[in-house]
Amino acid sequence: MKDLTQVEPGEQKAPVMAPGHNYGTITDKISSIVLKKPVSKGWIFGLLVCFVILQWMLYGITLLFFKGVGVWGVNIPIGWGFAIVNFVWWIGIGHAGTLISAILLLLRQSWRNSINRFAEAMTLFAVACAGMFPIFHLGRPWVFYWLFPYPNTMGYWPNFRSPLVWDVFAVSTYGTISLVFWYVGLIPDLATLRETADKKVLKYIFGMLALGWRFSARHWSRYETAYLLLAGLATPLVLSVHTVVSFDFAIGIVPGWHTTIFPPYFVAGAIYSGFAMVLVLAIPIRKFYHLEDFITARHIENSAMVMLATGWIVAYGYGFEAFMNWYSGDVYEGFVRFNRLHGPYAFWYISLLACNILIPQVLWIRRLRLNNFWLFMISMDILIGMWLERFVIVVVSLHRDFLNSSFGMYYPTQIDWAIFIGTLGFFTACMFLFMRLLPSISIFELRTLLPEAEAVKHE
Amino acid sequence: MKDPEIYGLLAEFETAEAVVEAAHRTYAAGYRKIDAYSPFPIEELWEAIGFHKNGVAPVCLLGGLLGGTGAYLLQWWINTISYPVNIGGRPYHSWPAFIIVTFEMTILFGGLSAVFGMLAMNGLPQPYHPLFNVDRFAGVTRDRFFIAIFASDAKYDLVETREFLQTLHPHSISEVPT
Numbered sequence: 001m002k003d004l005t006q007v008e009p010g011e012q013k014a015p016v017m018a019p020g021h022n023y024g025t026i027t028d029k030i031s032s033i034v035l036k037k038p039v040s041k042g043w044i045f046g047l048l049v050c051f052v053i054l055q056w057m058l059y060g061i062t063l064l065f066f067k068g069v070g071v072w073g074v075n076i077p078i079g080w081g082f083a084i085v086n087f088v089w090w091i092g093i094g095h096a097g098t099l100i101s102a103i104l105l106l107l108r109q110s111w112r113n114s115i116n117r118f119a120e121a122m123t124l125f126a127v128a129c130a131g132m133f134p135i136f137h138l139g140r141p142w143v144f145y146w147l148f149p150y151p152n153t154m155g156y157w158p159n160f161r162s163p164l165v166w167d168v169f170a171v172s173t174y175g176t177i178s179l180v181f182w183y184v185g186l187i188p189d190l191a192t193l194r195e196t197a198d199k200k201v202l203k204y205i206f207g208m209l210a211l212g213w214r215f216s217a218r219h220w221s222r223y224e225t226a227y228l229l230l231a232g233l234a235t236p237l238v239l240s241v242h243t244v245v246s247f248d249f250a251i252g253i254v255p256g257w258h259t260t261i262f263p264p265y266f267v268a269g270a271i272y273s274g275f276a277m278v279l280v281l282a283i284p285i286r287k288f289y290h291l292e293d294f295i296t297a298r299h300i301e302n303s304a305m306v307m308l309a310t311g312w313i314v315a316y317g318y319g320f321e322a323f324m325n326w327y328s329g330d331v332y333e334g335f336v337r338f339n340r341l342h343g344p345y346a347f348w349y350i351s352l353l354a355c356n357i358l359i360p361q362v363l364w365i366r367r368l369r370l371n372n373f374w375l376f377m378i379s380m381d382i383l384i385g386m387w388l389e390r391f392v393i394v395v396v397s398l399h400r401d402f403l404n405s406s407f408g409m410y411y412p413t414q415i416d417w418a419i420f421i422g423t424l425g426f427f428t429a430c431m432f433l434f435m436r437l438l439p440s441i442s443i444f445e446l447r448t449l450l451p452e453a454e455a456v457k458h459e
Numbered sequence: 460m461k462d463p464e465i466y467g468l469l470a471e472f473e474t475a476e477a478v479v480e481a482a483h484r485t486y487a488a489g490y491r492k493i494d495a496y497s498p499f500p501i502e503e504l505w506e507a508i509g510f511h512k513n514g515v516a517p518v519c520l521l522g523g524l525l526g527g528t529g530a531y532l533l534q535w536w537i538n539t540i541s542y543p544v545n546i547g548g549r550p551y552h553s554w555p556a557f558i559i560v561t562f563e564m565t566i567l568f569g570g571l572s573a574v575f576g577m578l579a580m581n582g583l584p585q586p587y588h589p590l591f592n593v594d595r596f597a598g599v600t601r602d603r604f605f606i607a608i609f610a611s612d613a614k615y616d617l618v619e620t621r622e623f624l625q626t627l628h629p630h631s632i633s634e635v636p637t
Binding site: 022023024027149155156157159160161165166169170173176177180181184188191192194195196207208211212213214215216217218219220221222223224225226229230233234236237240244247444445447448452453455456 | 474475476479482494495496497498499500501502503504505508510513514515516519523533534537538541542544546549553556557559560562563564566567569570571573574576577578580581583584585586587588590591597599600601602
């Protein structure tokens with residue numbers, strides 16, 4: 001029997017949950033954020049700011065829909081500008097949520113129980129942001145459903161040999177499974193809120209959402225099987241999604257894209273940026289909602305160590321790319337290396353190396369891993385670095401390929417920036433609403449971490 | 460003595476260990492139309508009431524197989540029969556290119572079958588249930604554990620079953636009105 005609220009002897013790690021809690025206090029503390037606490041001025045202000053930023057996105061989209069993709073900076077040779085950069089960046093951020101909720105569940109890492117709910121919400125909102133961009137990029141976004149195979153009077157079908165069609169399936173499956181996984185996890189907690197809520201309308205809403213869950217042992221049995229199966233299915237799914245995204249590039253012949261290292265390197269980068277986003281969200285959330293009892297130093301430190309590890313996989317990817325540029329003996333591949341380091345975008349490439357490889361090495365220092373302020377800053381740095389990585393992959397590879405006559409430059413317009421920054425507002429506004437309207441930490445899974453619940457499991 | 464007004468008897472417990480122990484004894488006493496309730500999943504509890512197998516995994520497997528086979532056949536049919544297009548000289552039935560969509564649809568249909576299968580077998584959504592008539596039952600959403608013996612059980616008798624439940628030393632016993 002392992003008491004997760006206690007520090008184990010000979011171990012310097014913080015406990016997964018602060019000692020002194022029981023089933024009731026966990027329930028009260030988490031449900032009170034949704035039901036009891038008055039709406040704070042800080043929350044209103046934060047939501048307002050995000051809402052204002054969100055308007056930029058709506059402005060940009062409106063203009064885009066009326067005028068077409070000409071409002072963006074994309075042109076030949078750079079046909080994939082911010083839209084694809086942002087798409088890859090956002091979907092990568094989503095990956096950490098699924099990693100935490102599915103892969104760490106299968107690996108029996110029970111510390112994940114207090115961060116999986118909001119990490120899943122993060123996945124959902126990040127996938128929503130990501131999903132918008134390819135649709136905007138279609139030129140005629142209102143016929144996006146042409147991407148799906150359905151019988152139509154035009155007598156045509158999508159080209160299933162194209163990675164872009166694979167992407168449609170990968171991303172839509174990922175979005176659907178993430179939504180279902182998140183909702184299934186919420187059902188028992190919604191039932192708890194149904195009984196805890198004092199307003200009739202809230203009881204009704206939570207009651208309907210909880211589908212009449214009554215905590216029956218038979219139901220729990222099927223529930224646990226279904227949850228485990230979903231985790232087992234989501235694990236290969238999450239690895240496949242960024243693999244398929246990397247195929248969008250790797251299947252093409254453009255130098256800098258056509259490489260076999262892309263799938264693992266993209267997946268590692270996705271988890272890297274995803275954990276950075278988890279920390280960027282978790283550090284303020286635990287502080288402002290006083291959740292230090294449940295999101296402890298252990299979670300923060302573990303996430304920092306995952307970043308350190310995936311950061312090195314990403315560094316290996318950069319190193320291997322550079323090696324293959326040389327080892328292939330291909331003159332165009334060699335030029336990719338030269339152009340990244342000495343071309344017009346050299347500043348971006350050097351910044352990318354600094355943000356993603358150099359600066360995060362300070363995470364080796366334990367004191368910095370445990371310092372909320374610095375860890376927050378390093379996570380922001382990694383998010384910027386990973387965005388730059390996608391920028392370098394998309395733009396720098398495209399702007400100079402085989403023929404000198406087709407060299408060009410890419411200049412993002414104000415609309416490009418408005419839509420990108422607007423999605424940040426959309427994402428954070430969704431997170432603000434989620435924090436207030438739903439239990440942000442899984443109540444029933446936290447109950448299983450208590451020593452009295454552990455006791456029965458090991459009889 | 461059967462009472463058409465009563466759905467069953469509900470005994471309340473305060474700890475997980477007590478409810479698992481009580482569930483074992485209820486099952487051993489010959490009661491079969493029983494159920495147990497806990498604020499979080501306890502594997503020992505559903506084992507104790509004799510619920511060893513649930514059908515979620517086969518449903519998930521079936522859904523996954525249907526999704527995958529369907530996706531592959533659809534791609535094969537589109538590319539060889541309905542809409543054959545020569546792309547880069549590749550064969551019409553270029554199976555390696557079809558694997559990714561097949562894989563994704565296996566996951567999608569497998570996952571959705573697991574979830575909707577679980578809900579269907581649980582009989583959810585079911586907004587009303589007689590247990591919700593018992594005020595004390597709300598405690599299950601927080602920190603209480605329950606065992607119910609339903610009136611439909613062959614061995615059920617209002618007086619005798621109540622006496623039996625008393626021997627389990629519950630915190631309280633309630634009658635569940637239909």
